[in-house]
Amino acid sequence: MRIGSYIHHSCTVHDHTFTVPLDHNAPDAYGHGTVDIYAREIIPPDGDNLPYLVFMQGGPGGEGPRPGDFRDGFIGRVLKDYRVVLLDQRGTGRSHRLDKLTLSSLGNQSVTDEGDHAPTAQEIADYLMLFRQDQIVRDAEVVRRELAGDEPWTTLGQSFGGFINTCYLSIAPEGLRAVFNTGGLPGLTDIDSIYRLTYERTAARNRAYYERYPDDEPMIRRIAAHVRDHEECLPTGERLSTERFRMIGICLGGQLRFDTLHYMLEAPFVTVNGVSRLSRHFLQQVADEVAQTTPMYAVLQETIYAATTPALAGTATRWSADRLSREIAGFDPDADPLDTSEPYYLTGEHMMRSIFDEDPELTGLGEAADILANRTDWPAVYDPEVLAENSVPVASAVYFDDMFVPRELSLETASAIRGSRVWVTNEYQHDGLRVSGGAVLDHLFALQRD
Structure with missing residues (x-):
């Protein structure tokens, strides 16, 4: 649902909220609990017919970017080719932000059948299990279908955002037109x-x-x-x-x-x-x-x-x-x-x-x-068998000295994703997307087109 629109430095901005199940795998559980997901849609001048790109923020726990001017930095580069969706992943920003205060109120919500009470540590842990990559992807699919209908969209993932993208390729590849990752190909290992x-x-x-x-x-x-x-x-x-x-x-x-x-x-x-x-x-x-x-x-x-x-x-x-x-x-x-x-x-x-x-x-x-x-009852979020049969174009920047996402594991994962293309560079560190302006994206967009 669109909740507001305005003009920001010549770009049209739409604010959206979407009500989604707390647990997409069991939508009737938790007393039919739901979460409201917020997304900010940015359309450049004369860009109403541009395809969608959704940005997956790094984290976990990081809200979507809130730049002073959307025309600057990497978002400005993306806006040359796409209309951009900045998603507040569940548990962040305006998408039911989680912290001590909001978690303390779980006992007063319909998450349990026990009535009003302070939540136990077990209840909090059970709740937090629903804020991993797989649930974020299912949220994104709700947003995509509402905004783009049956059309797939492109994703750009920075750091943890690339982990989400890899999950997306595993469980909902039909929603993807292309995938770009920067410092974010996860290791498929322990x-x-x-x-x-x-x-x-x-x-x-x-x-x-x-x-x-x-x-x-x-x-x-x-x-x-x-x-x-x-x-x-x-x-x-x-x-x-x-x-x-x-x-x-x-x-x-x-x-x-x-x-x-x-x-x-x-x-x-x-x-x-x-x-x-x-x-x-x-x-x-x-x-x-x-x-x-x-x-x-x-x-x-x-x-x-x-x-x-x-x-x-x-x-x-x-x-x-x-x-x-x-x-x-x-x-x-x-x-x-x-x-x-x-x-x-x-x-x-x-x-x-x-x-x-x-x-x-x-x-x-x-x-x-x-x-x-x-806990040992975690659901898998990556499916190597599906990734091995991938048909979605994937282009990723792997930073040679990345301190947070080791290149060795990123390259192994890239080789496990059929058709994945990789640019390995020591010109940038983990924040290359942000510090390079549009240079990293220029390279990835060219790599995907080549």
Whole structure:
């Protein structure tokens, strides 16, 4: 249903909402529960007859882009050839955003038959199982049929958006005209194999960072030792731990923030009454990077890798990133940061169990996250047999040094998708779609046409 329209920098914008089943696989379950999905349709001047492209945002937990000017950046490039649909995936943005507050109200909705009550951790975990790739694809199909009728559309997926696209190719390929992925071909393997590679790539990015900014390694070690031994609190009131401090390594995965991390570390300490303390400015900068203001990013982070293919049925994630951190040199959370005989690295897209006891946006969700980490009844979201018979054109950018989506697994997946074409480049990092303007898309569009 269209709920509003306006002109934005010469583009026509339509706001849409669509009511979909909470569980597409059992639409009559959960008391006939539903979710409202929001999509923003952007039509360039004289573009009413252009084909549709839907953008699948990275994440999980990320809402669709909200740029100041749709004509800028990669969206502006897409608008030269398509009318664009920016989808708020379920659980994000205006599509029933999930956080502590909204999850606390589950007992007052028709999700259970128990009447009004605070939801249990089990109920929250059961609910969150319905926010993975497969349900997002089914939502997208509802949107497509409402907007485009019987016509298939094109998808562009960044990072996790490419995971959604791969699921789309597996369960609803009839809805697709073409697929483009940027840094988003998922591994069709177990989560530990994926995280071992992401740790390896994160270690390499740490080493590259220390080579560029050699004075920052001792500073990182000093800060880690300081927060271990002294109470320093983030602006939201909780004590900063070494594990949460090390999460600023998320900046290493992109071109835009690799160097801004250095600026953050230039002068983190101040002297107060002869005592070294972390400055309020620095603590705010750390909070800006590590606070889970989009909590589903943390809660669902490992679920997107859970038993994703039929061959992986019956397996659990078991806090993979946390477990492996204790086995891989440079990432042990209990390591002494002042022991220079061992490497000491910042972490990347690795969610530790401890942050659910520290971050105010996650406290209270730890038990549900534990249930998710130990579940073994996940439905598969990728079907290698269907992918092997694929007939939809697929073109993907694979970033050689990608810290979050390892190239080795992306290339294996590309080879498993019939007719898939790949552009491997070390010119960009994981944020290549955003930093390149339209250059990455120019390459992919040409690759698909060739």
